[in-house]
Amino acid sequence: MAPRVLISDSLSPTAVQIFKDRGVEVDYQPNLGKDKEKLAEIIGNYDGLAIRSATKVTAKLLEKATRLKVVGRAGIGVDNVEIPAATAKGIIVMNTPFGNSITTAEHAIALMFALAREIPAADASTQAGKWEKNKFMGVEITAKTLGVIGCGNIGGIVADRAVGLKMRVIAFDPFLSPERAIEIGVEKVELEELLRRADFITLHTPLTEKTRNILSAEAIAKCKKGVRIINCARGGLVDEVALRAALDSGHVAGAAFDVFVEEPATTNPLFGHPNVVCTPHLGASTTEAQENVALQVAEQMADYLVKGAVSNALNMPSITAEEAPRLTPFVKLAEMIGSFAGQLTDTDITGIRLEYEGDVATMNTRALTAAALTGVLKPQLETVNMVSAPAVAKERGLGVEEVRREEQGTFDSVFRLTVKTAKQERSVAGTVFADGKPRIVEIKGIQMDAEFQPSMLYVTNKDKPGFIGRLGTLLGDAGINIATFALGRQAAGEDAIALVAIDGAVDADLLDKVQALPNVVQAKRLRF
Structure with missing residues (x-):
């Protein structure tokens, strides 16, 4: 029986044809997504569901989708899909992460021009019958410095267009290698330098805990007086209240926003300011972009339903059915080791070395490398997955080195990941025991034996008497229960590591107190 797909939002007729050409039955009901009850009534009849933003999955x-195997979102955002619920039911969730890139980049450039030449205000004034030629004194783009925060796919396109406009382009992106920066014609800088030098700042980074309010009141105060700020990425990257205050004081000359903390944005702190340009999340709104994402999602869904091929899946590793039983525990190990290293790394990553020793060296290390890169990148890029991680790493010029050694050592299999930064190299190694659970066996060359737990505290310290007691007392006084406590050291009195699994979470204040303990070199919170 041919697979059946329901399209419940408006999608290009070409996409419908792609499904038909691949032997997939299509039911095109573009208004059904708005009718929850009707959708729930019939969803059990379909193997695939193709959506845009109106349908809420x-x-x-x-629960009603008894046949459903795949949900395809034409576009990048999957806020309207409950991915954990889909995963629990074995339903793949796909998106089309690169279909809107050029359109969004062009919108950022358009807003930059609109801001520089006060086009919206000048248009409103002129059409109101005024002729206020002297009122709208703009600034040139040429020879100005554009600061790009986030130089991935979209940020890279913006940088390329800005170089063509004869701007000086500087970029802040922890994952952008110096080689890639040279290739696209930008100067890689730290955030503080970007804030100090940029005449225009444009944001092109996902919204994560690390990037939320990346332009905070403090950051905005460090900007050059007269800076103009453009945000076509995500609401929440800029503190809107702080930006309004900086606009009112004249420290920021203007702002152009396509995205807001709350959407639809019917009210906002930025609204009403004469030097602000706002659009209603139009970044992806061109005919070409809508066509591209529709065709991509149809191709991907058809490939999966007909051939079993998986691409741009947010919740499924690219592993064949034959490999799965043996490989899956090591996929989990690789991602968790990657996450461990990624959460510990604050400075720019210049390269990653992945070492496979023993039996694991004979497995599908491509999938394991993808899992490890997902773990490393996820603290910065929450939407990255096993399919997209290698492409994202390549796009940012991140050097990835793989080493395989089939000879066994202490363990049948060992996976070691080394993160390289300008300052240091940090390695973490792990294995999978007979119970199928991943374990950490080495950190920075120090032998350990620790299971991964949802909430952990990582502390490096000088090996001196009394440290363990002081740390335990501090956590106990804060009402934090210790589940497990793993220790390792280089030699007596030298560098030591404590890896503490805890019930609950350590807040920022408590982390500062741990950091302040005698002989503590570094303290970090980890979540898995």
């Missing part, structure tokens, strides 16, 4: 809807 909730856990409640998925």
